[in-house]
Amino acid sequence: MSESVAEKSSGGQTAVVSVASQLTDLIYAEMTPGLSLPSEAEMASRYGVSRVTIREAIKMLAGRGLVEISRGRRAVVSEPSGKALGEFLGWIVQYDPKGMFDLVEVRMSLEIKSVSLAAKRATRPALAGIENMLQGMRDAGQKLERENGDLATERLFHQCDVGFHEAIALASGNRVITSLIEAMSVPLERSFFMSRRGKTLRGLPLESTIAAHQRILDCIKKRDSTAAENAMRLHLEESGRDMRAAFENRPAPSGGGKPGSRSAFLPQTLGVDVDDQCR
Amino acid sequence: MSESVAEKSSGGQTAVVSVASQLTDLIYAEMTPGLSLPSEAEMASRYGVSRVTIREAIKMLAGRGLVEISRGRRAVVSEPSGKALGEFLGWIVQYDPKGMFDLVEVRMSLEIKSVSLAAKRATRPALAGIENMLQGMRDAGQKLERENGDLATERLFHQCDVGFHEAIALASGNRVITSLIEAMSVPLERSFFMSRRGKTLRGLPLESTIAAHQRILDCIKKRDSTAAENAMRLHLEESGRDMRAAFENRPAPSGGGKPGSRSAFLPQTLGVDVDDQCR
DNA sequence: AGACATAACTTATATGATAAGTTTAGGAAT
DNA sequence: ATTCCTAAACTTATCATATAAGTTATGTCT
Numbered sequence: 001m002s003e004s005v006a007e008k009s010s011g012g013q014t015a016v017v018s019v020a021s022q023l024t025d026l027i028y029a030e031m032t033p034g035l036s037l038p039s040e041a042e043m044a045s046r047y048g049v050s051r052v053t054i055r056e057a058i059k060m061l062a063g064r065g066l067v068e069i070s071r072g073r074r075a076v077v078s079e080p081s082g083k084a085l086g087e088f089l090g091w092i093v094q095y096d097p098k099g100m101f102d103l104v105e106v107r108m109s110l111e112i113k114s115v116s117l118a119a120k121r122a123t124r125p126a127l128a129g130i131e132n133m134l135q136g137m138r139d140a141g142q143k144l145e146r147e148n149g150d151l152a153t154e155r156l157f158h159q160c161d162v163g164f165h166e167a168i169a170l171a172s173g174n175r176v177i178t179s180l181i182e183a184m185s186v187p188l189e190r191s192f193f194m195s196r197r198g199k200t201l202r203g204l205p206l207e208s209t210i211a212a213h214q215r216i217l218d219c220i221k222k223r224d225s226t227a228a229e230n231a232m233r234l235h236l237e238e239s240g241r242d243m244r245a246a247f248e249n250r251p252a253p254s255g256g257g258k259p260g261s262r263s264a265f266l267p268q269t270l271g272v273d274v275d276d277q278c279r
Numbered sequence: 280m281s282e283s284v285a286e287k288s289s290g291g292q293t294a295v296v297s298v299a300s301q302l303t304d305l306i307y308a309e310m311t312p313g314l315s316l317p318s319e320a321e322m323a324s325r326y327g328v329s330r331v332t333i334r335e336a337i338k339m340l341a342g343r344g345l346v347e348i349s350r351g352r353r354a355v356v357s358e359p360s361g362k363a364l365g366e367f368l369g370w371i372v373q374y375d376p377k378g379m380f381d382l383v384e385v386r387m388s389l390e391i392k393s394v395s396l397a398a399k400r401a402t403r404p405a406l407a408g409i410e411n412m413l414q415g416m417r418d419a420g421q422k423l424e425r426e427n428g429d430l431a432t433e434r435l436f437h438q439c440d441v442g443f444h445e446a447i448a449l450a451s452g453n454r455v456i457t458s459l460i461e462a463m464s465v466p467l468e469r470s471f472f473m474s475r476r477g478k479t480l481r482g483l484p485l486e487s488t489i490a491a492h493q494r495i496l497d498c499i500k501k502r503d504s505t506a507a508e509n510a511m512r513l514h515l516e517e518s519g520r521d522m523r524a525a526f527e528n529r530p531a532p533s534g535g536g537k538p539g540s541r542s543a544f545l546p547q548t549l550g551v552d553v554d555d556q557c558r
Numbered sequence: 559a560g561a562c563a564t565a566a567c568t569t570a571t572a573t574g575a576t577a578a579g580t581t582t583a584g585g586a587a588t
Numbered sequence: 589a590t591t592c593c594t595a596a597a598c599t600t601a602t603c604a605t606a607t608a609a610g611t612t613a614t615g616t617c618t
Binding site: 014020028032033052055057059060061062063066071080085088089090091092093096098099102103105106108110112113117174175176177179180 | 458
């Protein structure tokens, strides 16, 4: 009984990879989010491998965000979400100092597409969701004016800002856009705080941020997709300028470059990359 | 010695998750692609956990595409690549029957951004790379006219097609775009074959496909980003129509619907989603 | 110096055991 | 009968240990 089922449909791969791929097929073919996988023991006997192998295979799937694991419970097929993807984008961005600007560049395209579709397709509850986030920004903004500089409130404001864009993505009805924008907000969180800092530095009140969001929402409500695109473009260009300002006025390079071929060829491309986004 | 290092900086998480996150930090902070992680035994002693725990943590990172594993060798930090991301997009697409069209919708935006940037920034070797792929398409195309219907040649043609678009993404100089387009080509592989089938059905020679790519390349060479965007848009719209044609003329629904809430509400949205892409 | 065998290192997988969660079933109390 | 609690059954988390099978380094022999 040494020839396990796992080896049947796979060449030189290891048993873990083979099991992982078979489980993936199984999930794709006949499972939906929320359903539980069989118990480790059952899979082990079904695929003719030890429990260790099964566990490692499941950990791979978990790393890909395909299943969620918790102690005492069987692994559960997870809803597609941008979270796992966000880790990945974080890796790309981390790998290259210019990465954050690359990300902003891509974000601009996606957000414009997102808001364009939202203007065409948004349902009433989806609109309410967007409105909700905008109201959250207003509340946080007012609170922020009173107790100036409260970090928690600032974070709340930022979360509503992110939520606003995610709500638009949701309203677009396009799952891929929703996941990608959700994913990008993970590494962009840093950028958002930079953006706020830039805004403070340049002396712009955060009223203008709220107003920009308001204009976007208005365009969506009016079902004017072209106007919505332009409003979004303007908002993101503004946001990009803030980010650049924050970058230029940042504390100090501190000279401590990490090993590897990074942190080069930045200065001259910085301005170009961000400005070029106005086509 | 029962209090392991792994628990030190983590709350209720399991040891595996804790180790995985610490390893992630380690990689982000002081490693670059190509470097090897310590041996399992060393990590085990360093983090105060058993080798099994280390192995499961590494399998999680491998699932996320952060490291590559091979027998007898230590785990190696991998170059960011769209491959792992492609699996993820595949899951989104699989999860929703409309997903493939969502993906095409997003692809259009990204490819347009990609070609626009490529027209502005492409270096000479990057241009050569694009040219190369186009030449590959021509060769495969001629070969395909002689030995009509050879599957391997058809696959080659398709690979050059994908390669053409990836080469443009590379020329854009934006890593995020490169990874995303590479990622999308994984689930879109099916769509590409559908597209080719649609083209055959509608009686269009694949000369037109090559010509469309040629036009795109010409615009890039001329550094005319606007024209390049338009050429790309036209090409993708054409490609989308082919895909829809292939969908409508597909063998038969065969009635075997899978369990779950899928494969519903498709008919009426299909046409809308694809047509709406021409704005 | 170069080819080859061998040792040292490393990962892949299996077995068995224990701890600690979650769910289920049964019974006690109301 | 219904509710609540407890205990058993199930399940995952982690460990220790062992063996097999790859890769790399270390020689020795020619």
